[in-house]
Amino acid sequence: MTHFKAVIFDMDGVIINSEMFWKQAEYEVFTSLGVNVTAVESALTKSMTTSEVTNFWYHISPWEGKDHKDVEQMVISRVIELIETEDCQIEGVKDFIELLKEKHYKIGLATNSPQRIIPTVLKKLGIEGLFDAVLSAEFEIKGKPDPTIYFNAAKKLNTDPADCIVIEDSHSGMLAAKNAGMTVIAFTNENPEAEFDIADFKINSFCLGQTEIKRMGLLQN
Template identity: 65%
Template sequence: MEIKPAKAVIFDMDGVLIDSEKFWKQAESEVFSSLGVKITDEFTQFTQTMTTAEVTEFWYKKYPWDNIALDIVEQQVISRVIELIATEDCTIAGIKKFIEDLKSKQYKIGLATNSPYRIIQTVLDKAEIAHLFDHITSAEFEEHGKPHPAVYFTSAKNLKVDPQHCFVIEDSQSGILAAKNAGMTVIAFTNQNSEIYFDLADHRIISFEDPLPALFS
């Protein structure tokens, strides 16, 4: 049977549209430390792939605090990340032109992130790309975040494109696994890095400033 070309490109957000990992670390350190949490590199390795709600619950179980609900703490972290995104230089180089070139080739453009929904608009405004997306979604609305494929299935459904006809651009191991488990073609955005888990992807993109790869033709 003939394999039809992909009709949609779905982007991860953190690390793909913006360089935000450092903001999450800073916000979590500020907020959780103020509550008596002793943040260590050993434990942050576990929290890197979690949703914000999961991270908040993780630290609460390690260092329970009083007088403030977990959902309020979670929102404090999110608000701090939004502040940092809005005020710092963090847009990934070349991303706007890259998406514009995909749109010119009639691809539908989606966004599927583990990050909370209310951060998304700040990111899209920062990169000046909000008008280029046909659908955006967050794992906040799913029972499970990445590496579970649910957020990618939701994205494909709303884009009205079969998962097998979707490209996904990811930079994390959990995201790559989520997209693979959704049956999508996965492109690792390496950003000059050399992580072993990039081998799980079907293709690689080193920089969005390079010409559009031939696989999108």
């Protein structure tokens, strides 16, 4: 694996524990509009962009008085509030990224989350200056599992997709990276229910010493 030049991170569930905030905001906002948000249907929105989530609930239970864009921004605003006020850091991720930077890897971020939320996350973690490229699926025609965001991340990093490692926690994200021709490391976060079968490697935690990271082949030296 010593030929790799770039490491691209997913955001929600990989560098920050924010997925429960999205579900909370989804429930609060759409129930306030009269939608009956059930656990079964909410599970279907997990890998969607916020725009797709808004359309999903509107088709189930149309509301009046607010357009889709306003509702989408309500969800995003609530998630931002929760990230700013709640403990949601993933242990060891900042040190992990800094270690990769020391080893001269290019670092990217590719997320289905909207652009507006990214600065909040980076500030919360104190990692604003560590990324060479930051991409949101908000500016792509389709979000993950479509691979376009990963192709564009490689382009922004001036790196061939085959020279990129992607760290993901979701099946749709891993599928997007694999379809872009990239090597995938699943960040399991010790989640026994998630599907990681298509990943090339797995890590349970970012609190890894250099010896274990070298064993995985991530470090060149």
